[in-house]
Amino acid sequence: MTADTAADVFESHRSVLTGVAYRMLGRIVDAEDVVQEAWLRWSSASREDVREPRAYLVRVTTRLALDRLRQVRSQREAYVGPWLPEPLVTDFGPAVPDTAERAVLADTVSVAVLVVLESLSPLERAVFVLREAFGFPYAEIAATLDRSEAAVRQLAGRARRHVEEGRTRFDVDPVQRRDLTDRFLAAAAGGDMADLLEMLAPDVRLVGDSGGKAKAPLRVIEGADKVGRFLFAVAHDNIPDADVRGVELNGGPAVLVLSGGKPDSVIQVDIAEGRIQRVYIVRNPDKLVGLVDLAGLVGE
Numbered sequence: 001m002t003a004d005t006a007a008d009v010f011e012s013h014r015s016v017l018t019g020v021a022y023r024m025l026g027r028i029v030d031a032e033d034v035v036q037e038a039w040l041r042w043s044s045a046s047r048e049d050v051r052e053p054r055a056y057l058v059r060v061t062t063r064l065a066l067d068r069l070r071q072v073r074s075q076r077e078a079y080v081g082p083w084l085p086e087p088l089v090t091d092f093g094p095a096v097p098d099t100a101e102r103a104v105l106a107d108t109v110s111v112a113v114l115v116v117l118e119s120l121s122p123l124e125r126a127v128f129v130l131r132e133a134f135g136f137p138y139a140e141i142a143a144t145l146d147r148s149e150a151a152v153r154q155l156a157g158r159a160r161r162h163v164e165e166g167r168t169r170f171d172v173d174p175v176q177r178r179d180l181t182d183r184f185l186a187a188a189a190g191g192d193m194a195d196l197l198e199m200l201a202p203d204v205r206l207v208g209d210s211g212g213k214a215k216a217p218l219r220v221i222e223g224a225d226k227v228g229r230f231l232f233a234v235a236h237d238n239i240p241d242a243d244v245r246g247v248e249l250n251g252g253p254a255v256l257v258l259s260g261g262k263p264d265s266v267i268q269v270d271i272a273e274g275r276i277q278r279v280y281i282v283r284n285p286d287k288l289v290g291l292v293d294l295a296g297l298v299g300e
Contacts, residue, residue, distance in 0.1 A: 026085035080212030106251025211284035
């Protein structure tokens with residue numbers, strides 16, 4: 001295999017490798033670092049002995065992501081305020097034409113699921129990602145993690161139970177989510193508190209992620225009245241040269257708030273039974289760097 005051919009093979013699998021790494025780590029920069037390290041190992045490996053490049057590359061990427069996850073966990077324990085995954089622009093493209101497959105990919109990259117995945121052990125998270133998001137056979141996952149197939153099945157069962165217990169079932173209809181998101185923003189910006197409260201579930205929760213580097217609540221806000229009042233106040237903050245755009249992030253509709261043409265914050269909601277159950281606000285500037293190009297596109 002020539003160097004050019006090796007590069008072509010790696011690039012043909014890059015999206016899968018990045019998808020695995022991001023779901024494992026919840027940070028784009030960490031995922032990209034892992035994939036770059038996987039490329040370095042691939043480019044220097046004796047590839048003549050590699051019969052299945054995809055399996056080999058997924059195995060290398062998963063193991064590197066596991067190592068990185070164990071390293072960053074201690075950092076997240078010292079994180080200022082709630083932690084949310086870095087917003088990810090999602091466009092699965094023509095490579096994933098099937099609606100059901102798109103739905104699975106979108107669900108496993110949603111904010112709600114990624115937050116729950118933080119509660120899993122690194123091995124449980126790896127098994128869940130490989131099995132639920134990408135459908136790898138248990139035998140292949142076992143080889144990737146250097147575990148027996150029986151052990152992997154046990155890990156998969158535990159991970160699935162933890163995710164089911166920890167997540168709330170939200171409606172995923174993008175049209176409904178977009179409509180409610182638009183109405184929610186209009187009510188907050190227009191000062192219609194009654195309309196805003198009508199859209200919020202009684203036990204709605206608002207999670208803000210600033211990392212201590214921007215203005216955002218340092219604790220989860222619970223209850224329609226408290227969440228509504230906070231959103232009403234935020235909507236009337238004076239953001240210089242503000243611009244609000246609708247985008248798709250983490251498999252669903254989201255709002256990108258720009259200030260002077262630069263990403264200022266991302267807002268996304270989860271809904272169930274026609275009401276907003278969760279509000280996520282990401283304002284940590286480190287987590288908005290990946291949206292700079294998107295800001296230029298939506299601003300045209």
